[in-house]
Amino acid sequence: MGERTANVHDGDIGETLEGLAAVIHGRAGADPEASYTARLLQGPEDSLLKKLTEEATEVVMASKDHDHDHIRYEAADLLYHLLVTLEREGVTLAELAGELDARHR
Template sequence: MGGHRSGLERSCLHLQISTMSAHNPASVEGALARLAAVIESRKTVNGGDPDKSYVARLLHKGPDAFLKKIGEEATEVVMAAKDVDHGADKGKLLYEVADLWFHSMIALSHYGLTPADVVAELERREGTSGLEEKALRKAQARAAQEGHSE
């Protein structure tokens, strides 16, 4: 059998990993950290070749290229979610969210950030009402604007 798996075996393995990840936050963070490491390795300064790597090509083209992809993928997430509302397979939504996360991780890498930074921000927000947090941001923006107008 060696290292080759049939399509069914790969699907079952993927299902096992997906199920395990849903119940084990450490495996989710590990998967994101591994993907972040691959993205980091594709940077030109780390030997990434834009002729051989999609990530290296996007990074080489600069922020406009990967930010455009993030916008496109976000739109595709919205469209897939609307399709699910009308009975479409949820798998398409997962696929599009994965693309959005992937391209967002390219942006994070470009700006020197990691998935762990995002997790830390989410943890910081944990237990805070979204409405309270939004009101606090508005108050801070108002205070900053008043400070500049003096």
């Protein structure tokens, strides 16, 4: 488990995800030695997928503990790694939003 984040305040999830997705996209061509994101995007596919699985499992374990702050922390890690996976596979947030919208209409 990572260290708890201090002073967390509510934010705008759409704005936050779009900003994070833009940062991830911008790091696609960065030096993998200098950028963890670039390492995930350019490295072996299995490394990223294992990390995505690990983060999902950590969300599950935090949820079993009913630990609100830990759930939030691990969910943020999961969303980051999911966004990296989407970038690697060429799936945009707009496409993801379209998929979700189509499911509830």
